[in-house]
Amino acid sequence: MLIPVRKAVLAHNDAEAAENARLFESRRVRVVNVMASPGAGKTSLILAVARALPEGLRPLVIEGDVASSIDTEKVAAAGIPVHQINTDGDCHLDAGSVRRAFEALPAVSGPGLLFIENIGNLICPAEFDLGEDLRLVIASVPEGDDKPRKYPAIFALADVVILNKTDLLGHVEFDRAAFEAGIRAVNDRAPIFDVTCRGTTSGIGALVSWLVTEPRPERPDSPAMGT
Amino acid sequence: MLIPVRKAVLAHNDAEAAENARLFESRRVRVVNVMASPGAGKTSLILAVARALPEGLRPLVIEGDVASSIDTEKVAAAGIPVHQINTDGDCHLDAGSVRRAFEALPAVSGPGLLFIENIGNLICPAEFDLGEDLRLVIASVPEGDDKPRKYPAIFALADVVILNKTDLLGHVEFDRAAFEAGIRAVNDRAPIFDVTCRGTTSGIGALVSWLVTEPRPERPDSPAMGT
Numbered sequence: 001m002l003i004p005v006r007k008a009v010l011a012h013n014d015a016e017a018a019e020n021a022r023l024f025e026s027r028r029v030r031v032v033n034v035m036a037s038p039g040a041g042k043t044s045l046i047l048a049v050a051r052a053l054p055e056g057l058r059p060l061v062i063e064g065d066v067a068s069s070i071d072t073e074k075v076a077a078a079g080i081p082v083h084q085i086n087t088d089g090d091c092h093l094d095a096g097s098v099r100r101a102f103e104a105l106p107a108v109s110g111p112g113l114l115f116i117e118n119i120g121n122l123i124c125p126a127e128f129d130l131g132e133d134l135r136l137v138i139a140s141v142p143e144g145d146d147k148p149r150k151y152p153a154i155f156a157l158a159d160v161v162i163l164n165k166t167d168l169l170g171h172v173e174f175d176r177a178a179f180e181a182g183i184r185a186v187n188d189r190a191p192i193f194d195v196t197c198r199g200t201t202s203g204i205g206a207l208v209s210w211l212v213t214e215p216r217p218e219r220p221d222s223p224a225m226g227t
Numbered sequence: 228m229l230i231p232v233r234k235a236v237l238a239h240n241d242a243e244a245a246e247n248a249r250l251f252e253s254r255r256v257r258v259v260n261v262m263a264s265p266g267a268g269k270t271s272l273i274l275a276v277a278r279a280l281p282e283g284l285r286p287l288v289i290e291g292d293v294a295s296s297i298d299t300e301k302v303a304a305a306g307i308p309v310h311q312i313n314t315d316g317d318c319h320l321d322a323g324s325v326r327r328a329f330e331a332l333p334a335v336s337g338p339g340l341l342f343i344e345n346i347g348n349l350i351c352p353a354e355f356d357l358g359e360d361l362r363l364v365i366a367s368v369p370e371g372d373d374k375p376r377k378y379p380a381i382f383a384l385a386d387v388v389i390l391n392k393t394d395l396l397g398h399v400e401f402d403r404a405a406f407e408a409g410i411r412a413v414n415d416r417a418p419i420f421d422v423t424c425r426g427t428t429s430g431i432g433a434l435v436s437w438l439v440t441e442p443r444p445e446r447p448d449s450p451a452m453g454t
Contacts, residue, residue, distance in 0.1 A: 005390040037265040039370025123318040142369035143266025149295045
């Protein structure tokens with residue numbers, strides 16, 4: 001009984017995601033789905049990227065959390081339009097909740113870059129397309145170099161992988177080559193950016209250049225949008 | 228449609244968990260359900276505790292992972308009986324899979340302490356009783372002090388909370404008092420042990436004393452087992 005229910009839920013979500021993609025394009029908003037473990041630094045990365053965006057590209061944020069509005073408060077304090085989704089226990093965002101959150105944001109009057117901060121989780125978000133242009137997965141140094149081998153599904157679908165908290169290399173055991181090999185075992189196309197978002201940020205400029213120019217990939221599992 | 232299906236799944240799991248609890252007791256095995264984010268140090272903590280157990284209490288491990296057997300290999304290399312569960316995408320263990328894994332372990336010939344390493348996730352494991360005696364939740368310093376406020380359900384059900392990787396205090400921002408306040412907002416009974424499992428371990432002795440003597444709590448949501 002569970003499998004047909006699950007398939008129906010995913011098919012419904014995919015249809016809503018395709019609508020989202022058309023909506024985002026019509027509003028000239030490029031959308032990045034940000035996925036990571038709890039505490040990998042999703043909000044810090046979003047804030048660092050937002051500060052480094054080229055002039056004329058407006059940052060926007062949808063914050064997903066099981067509970068609390070801690071991250072939304074941080075983003076709002078940085079002067080960035082933000083809307084909170086609380087899932088009340090669900091382990092991922094879905095396309096419908098993102099659509100409603102997007103419509104609750106102030107209308108964008110020009111090109112924008114919308115970050116959707118997904119629920120802190122390396123499993124559930126992998127199944128739910130949100131209509132995003134780019135899928136960004138963060139792993140952080142203190143989590144260890146084996147995360148791509150333990151959670152292959154989310155690393156397989158990533159368009160870009162961020163290795164965050166590189167300031168902690170040297171303080172914890174982390175084999176950078178093993179980390180990259182774990183990604184390459186399931187994903188031969190996503191670039192990997194090493195960054196730190198504490199104090200003097202590093203690696204953010206190269207990531208911003210990639211994020212604002214990379215075309216939306218054709219995906220076997222979702223309709224490719226024209227440009 | 229989803230809510231009745233979900234309720235049926237949870238009710239079935241609770242019945243199997245009650246059977247597990249009776250089985251564990253009949254085999255004189257105390258069981259600890261270990262829950263945490265990816266990379267919080269579940270396996271390292273299990274190995275550190277196993278090394279420090281009093282003589283005559285045999286460690287056993289059930290390893291849960293979405294994919295890979297990396298942790299099982301580490302546990303087996305330490306000479307500890309271990310059985311792997313791969314959930315192929317599911318974000319939590321359930322009582323039935325734990326029962327089958329337990330029966331695949333070598334029969335215990337005396338008192339044992341079984342660690343069930345749950346899937347790396349602060350959301351899904353909170354809903355599934357495994358028949359365990361004690362629920363242990365690990366948070367690690369680099370994840371940040373706000374995790375109890377962001378994932379309250381799992382901290383609310385914890386019988387004990389571990390703050391791991393305390394060797395990184397001073398290298399990252401972490402407010403110990405805010406972390407504890409976040410726990411106390413949802414849980415006024417779980418002790419908190421600060422530990423590090425790297426190099427010279429710290430805090431493990433006190434945790435072991437607690438784990439081997441603490442009675443199984445009465446739980447409103449599951450049958451309390453006699454001793």
